[in-house]
Amino acid sequence: MENSVQGTLDELGVPLSQITFVVFDLETTGVSSDEHAITEIGAVKVRGGEVLGEFSTLVDPGSPIPPFISVLTGITDGMVVAAPRIEAVLPSFLEFARGTTLVAHNAGFDLGFVKAACAAHGYPPPRHPVVDTVVLARKLLTRDEAPNCKLSTLAKIFSKTEPCHRALADARATVDVLHALLERAGSFGVHTLEELKGFVRAPTPEQRRKRHLADAVPGGPGVYVFEDSGGDPLYVGKSTNLRNRVRSYFTAGETRPRIREMVGIAERVRTIVCATPLEAEVRELRLIGSSKPRYNRRSRFPEKMFWLKLTDEPFPRLSIVREIKDDKAGYLGPFTSVRAAEDARTALHETIPLRQCTERMTPRTRHSACALAELGRCGAPCEGRQSAEEYGLHVASARQAMELDASPVFSAIELRMERLSLDQRYEEAAADRDRLASYVRTSARMQRLRALTVIPQMVAAAPSASGGWDIHVIRYGRLASAGVMPKGAHPGPFVDALVATAETVAPGPGPVPAAGTEETECILRWLESPGVRLVQVEGSWSLPTLGAGRLQARIDRAYQAVEPRRPREGRPQR
Incomplete structure (x- = not known):
């Protein structure tokens, strides 16, 4: 390790080429610095484009590494059993980074673990200046150049090092990304650390010039629509305070390049005042889906969903479809891509021996069986080896797994993953992990949706900011009416009037x-928030006892080492 350092905190105006950066990355057992631990630290010290030294070590987390994390990173309990604990590693890392500017991709995540380790072992928190390459990328790159700001995406553009969820490799890739972004920032006249910080924060001339568009915007909850000179919507958003939110688009706080571009085109802001924040959120979704503004990324194409269908025929099979029909088939979804649907279908096929051929079959169909029959993964009804009644037992198991009980599929694939991991076949185990995640997450999601959408009518209330009650009428998972009952008003007549004027669904x-x-998911989040009370419910609101929701937490923990970074790495979408 190289020990020379360059102070930068108190020396304003030092050229970036003379600043010593320590670019670092951590691997951990999960997302929470309070509950999880560091398993690996990798860091690269650079100045003026030259590598001065590297720091790399595995860390014994003091507890077993979850199997899914091992699949993701390749770091196993056996690899860290002889590694030092964090209390032995931390002083060396802090010395390596002393007097430098720290750099990380999504720095808040990695610094959170470093600060937690410092607090646990009696060290002061790091006082270094910090550069976050995610923030820099958002400022300097357009979506045409990079569809998102994930490290894997930027490394493909700027680095020969492929990130692989190992700390030193990811730190090396981040070094290349940093250098490329600093070079680009130089074309904007950014040559010092202070200029870099100011550049990230500064509003554009167009933002300053368009501030008057927010002058007439009212307060309170609602939806705002940025429109061009022809009145076409450019961007739709929602807020609990329209005035404050719209004003923020014309300040330094708005750093998204695409949104700054939108502000330059916008000629007016139209607002729709709503009774409650939930109504505003629902109206936003409906407006984005119907008008498809080009600067909104999320929710523009709600119709582009895929479903896994257990077909309605004598020998049903699993088929991927775009449309739900009014038939007796079973459905699992929605999936946002064909790949996700295929992953879930593979997970079911790994556990339940349904036929995988595509032609329609009847009890009289006869043709040669495929290789799956010889492998014991299909009962070969095509050759008459299996009757419709015998095959129906597998169909019932598949429908049960799709709609009610995910545990047989989960247990079977988890066991297979453990065997693959023991054999160090990590890529195959990772593929199984992704298939299982697609199946469990979608199953849990559908069960939550169905629990609400089977209810003909639900009336629920939550305390409002004004001291009264936000009341909503929900029919079959759709928001049918919203209103605010004033403080002290009698609830009976108010609820009756709201129900009477609600949309017929x-x-x-x-x-x-x-x-x-x-x-429907937006409504579910509101229903599950603190303080919400059910006023009326037709039927019952419940989840399956053996549903996938109880398994989803285990799946989510498997991805916590990487997925919590993704929403912040990817550019904000709405």
Whole structure:
């Protein structure tokens, strides 16, 4: 390790080429610095484009590494059993970084673990200046150049090192990304650390020039629509305080390049005042889905969803479809991509011996069986080896796994993953992990949706900011009416009036029969928030006892070492 350092905190105006950066990355057992531990530290010290030294060590976390984390990173309990504990590693890392500027990709995540380790072992928290390459990338790159700001995406553009969830390799890739971004920042006249910080924060001339567009915007909850000179929507958003939110688009706080570009085109801001924040969120989703503004990324195409269908025929099979029909078939979804649906289908096929051929079959169909029959993964009804009644037992198991009980599929694939990991076949285990995650997450999501969408009418209330009550009428998972009952008012007449004027909702087929998936999920989040009370419920609101929700937490923990970074690494979408 190289020991020379360059102070930068108190020397304003030092050229970036003379600043010593320590670019670092951590691997951990999970996302929370309070509950999880560091398993690896990798760091690279650079100045003026030259590597001055590297720091790399595995760390014994003091507890077993979750199997899914081992699949993700390749770091196993056997690899860290002889590694030093964090209390032995931390002083060396802090000395390596002393007097430098720290750099990380999504720095808040990695610094959170370093600060937690310092607090636990009696060291002061790091006082270094910090550069976050995610923030820099958002400022300097357009979506045409990089669809998101994940390290893997930027490394493909700027680095020959491929990030692989190992700390030193990821730190080396981040060095290349940093140098490329600093070079680009130089073309904007940014040559010192202070200029870099100011550049990230500064509003554009167009933002300053368009500030008057927010002058007439009212307060309170609602939806805002940025429109161009022809009145076409550019961007739709929602807020609990329209005035404050719209004003923020014209300040230094708005750093997204694409949104700054949108502000330069916008000629007016139209607002729709709503009774409650939930109504505003639902109206935003509906407006984005109907008008598809080009600067919104999320929710523009709610119709582009995929479903896994257990077909309605004598020998059903699993088929990927775009539309739910009013038939007796079983459905699992929605999936946002064909790949996700294929992963879930593979997970089911790994556990349940359904046929995988695509032609329609009847009890009289006869043709040669495929290789799956010889492998014991299909009962070969095509050759008459299995009757419709015998095959129906597998169909019932598949429907049970899709709609009620995910545990047989989960247990079978988890056991297979453990065997693959023991054999160090990590890529195959990772593929199984992704298939299982797609199946469990989607199953849990559908069960939550269906629990609400089967209810003809629900009335729920939550305390409002004004001291009264936000009251909503929900029919088959769709928001039918919203209102604010004043403080001290009698609830009976108010609720009766709100129900009487609510939208009439006729349910269609499938798990989401009356609204878009995102709308129903938005309502579910509100219903599950603190303080919400159920006023009226037709029927019952419940989840399956053996549903996938109880397994989803285990799946989510498997991805916590990487996925918590993704929403912040990816550019904000709305």
